Amino acid sequence: MSRRLPKNPHLKSLETALAEHFGWQPGGPIRDALLAAVTRKADRIGVDEVSYCRMASASPGELNALAEEVAPGDTSFFRDAEQTEALAERVLPTLVAARGATHRLRLWSAAASTGEEAYSLAILAREALPPDPDWRIEILATDLQGHAVVAASQGRYSASQIRGIDPTLRNRYFIGVNEPGPDRTFDVLPLVRRIVLFRRVNLCDESAWRLVIGSFDVISCQNVLLYFHARAARELLGRLESALAPGGYLVVAAAEAPLVMNQALVSDPTLPVGFFAKAGTVVENSK
DSSP states (O other): OOOOOOOOTTTTHHHHHHHHHBBBTSSSSTTTHEEEHHHHHHHTOOOOHHHHHHHHHHHHHHHHHHHHHHHHOOOOTTHOOOOHHHIIIIIHHHHHHHTTTTTEEEEEEEOTTHHHOOOHHHEEEEEEEOOOTEEEEEEEEESOOHHHHHHHTTTTEHHHHHHSSSSHHHHHEEEEOOOSTTTTTTEOOOHHHEEEEEEEETTTGGGGGGGOOSSSEEETTTTTTGGGHHHHHHHHHOOOOOOEEEEEEEEOOGGGGGGOOOTEEEEEETSOOOOOEEOOOOOOOOO
């Protein structure tokens, strides 16, 4: 159960401001993280929680700083085994075959956090390609949290973070940095890191969509809709659908599948829960 801030008339205003700027449902799943962050930040600047909520509600800069602390960021390499298998064995090979004329594959990790998902997509895409040097993979990776984007762009992970990766892929795409031991770290191979472009993006900020150029064959937007209020979810799905190439796929977490209500995004019953194809014939990517 969420902890309550007693006698804080400005908490609702703060949640309303966060809903408007970042799409989060007031009183929704981020409530506990928000309350803890309000306490920390109020203590840090030496004000009471009521004063902090009043100040933050009216300050776009403080709302952004607060979002850095409370935005969900849970992720891991190849997190959903069923979805990973479907991407590797069916979706990506089919898209590679369809893009034979352009030799170009574009993917987007829309809530990339610290980069594990984006690099997972990069590895799967490379594995799906034929041995042809003319192929080009482009991966856009975005996240609301600037510190996560900075960490992701470095492509460095601990042994525990990559432990669950298939040993063949782990040896092929990661380079050990330090001497063997429990704290050993690994770098993503440069040829993989080079194809992933990381950017800080607020998916609810219309101006941020200027970064989204062209169309994408696969968009992974995991564990975002669960936190959004209905209007924000509807607007985001419309924008994601517009960014998909015809025949491309939106991938969401299985628990979010019931929230995908867009007539142009059709659930594919032959794939695991969470895959939605954009209606239309598969065509070559936009230039």
